[in-house]
Amino acid sequence: MLNNETAALKKRWNDLKEEEPRLRTKDIADRLSVSEAELVASACDGDRIVRLTEDWAGIFENLESLGSVMALTRNEAAVHEKTGIYRNVSFKGHAGLVLDEQIDLRVFHGRWGFAFAVPVENPRGTLLSLQFFDKEGQAAHKIYLKDPAGKSAYHQLVDRFRHEDQSPGIELTEEIKNEVNNPLEEIDAGAFLNEWSELKDTHDFYPMLRRYKLSRTDALALAKEKYAWKVDNNTTKSMLELASQQDVPIMVFVKNSGMIQIHSGPVKKIREMGNWLNVLDPGFNLHLRQDMIHSSWIVEKPTEDGTVTSVEIFDKEGEQIATFFGARKPGKPELEGWREITAELKKEGAEG
Structure with a gap:
């Protein structure tokens, strides 16, 4: 996305948030006909919204330090939210695993493309989050900090995995290859x-x-x-x-x-x-x-x-x-x- 397009998208995002403050980022992205990753990236500044590296295994292996968090995975018709701690993390081959009594995940990180640290405003205040998107810009997974005691560890994690490029905007250059089925x-x-x-x-x-x-x-x-x-x-x-x-x-x-x-x-x-x-x-x-x-x-x-x-x-x-x-x-x-x-x-x- 070109710089002027990114700036225009950020303005349209801010305008919509003012008009309808209860709209979720996903709803705004749909309204503006862009992916959620493109929308979040339009406001990336290295300060409030921080782009992270693609070291998925490294990031996940450090999530336990955040303490209790809410893990969110969604598709177009379902949202699954689970509170717990990221324990027993392993990344081998094409999939990563998180195997805890509460947080139980199968991570297909080969399809991931982008990650950001994002503060999310809601009626109860600001929620610190880590948001992961696939190569087409769709949300793959989100993590929301629940325990205030984890704020320091959160900021340390963000600093450790901060991407060298903090300019706004992203280019979606790869498509996820869909499986070909027989009639x-x-x-x-x-x-x-x-x-x-x-x-x-x-x-x-x-x-x-x-x-x-x-x-x-x-x-x-x-x-x-x-x-x-x-x-x-x-x-x-x-x-x-x-x-x-x-x-x-x-x-x-x-x-x-x-x-x-x-x-x-x-x-x-x-x-x-x-x-x-x-x-x-x-x-x-x-x-x-x-x-x-x-x-x-x-x-x-x-x-x-x-x-x-x-x-x-x-x-x-x-x-x-x-x-x-x-x-x-x-x-x-x-x-x-x-x-x-x-x-x-x-x-x-x-x-x-």
Whole structure:
């Protein structure tokens, strides 16, 4: 983005903030038809907003020093917020891991392109944040400081990983390569379903899809009424309410191009607000745009620990919005309470 374009974008951002102070940065970026990274970069000055280096592993390995923070991962239809400490960080190969009881992440840093330290104004004051964006400028992950005692460590981290270039603006020069899938009619359905029947671990499912060059929604369509059941789009609401009422702990996965964020545990306070379906619990918030749910499925995968059942929801492009499992550890069978919930949902929400 050229300097005059960057200056003009920053002015339009400031004007919109004055007109509608409650608008989030993401909403403003959408209004102005730019990526969120371009918007944030337009105000980069090396003082208030600081561009960080692309040493993703180094940054993440130092996050524990911040103490309690809120981790946020979103896509167009879901926002997943989890409070905790970044412990047990490792970066090997194409993915990084954060494996803590509260902060549980899969970091696809090869798709990341930009990072900034950003103070965010809200009615309660200024929140210090670290914001990571993919190569197309979309938000991959955000971290908000919760513990005031972590301010000193935050500023030390920002100084340590400060980029030498603090000029405003960025150039989006790379696109994320989307996976190429085969048409459904070219798939050997018998071979695919046979391989599905022999799965040993849920983590083997995605590699199987890639071998067949098959999208997830096409895979579910092939397995319909055998391993996958299409259900009503109100099923997620019913599932969350049943899990809350019956005290069944669940796992909630929300992903985007560069991150998967996971909650494992109970869900208690379920609230609808307009189009948004929300979990509003201490330490965990989930916000789902119900009007963007295009298809919903109950899916079964065989494993060495028995059948594992998920509730999976997708947008109109076939992108995953969120996936839900019963809470479980490797080597342990699925919770009976979760099986009962999904069996009930399969009957009640079945589509013809």
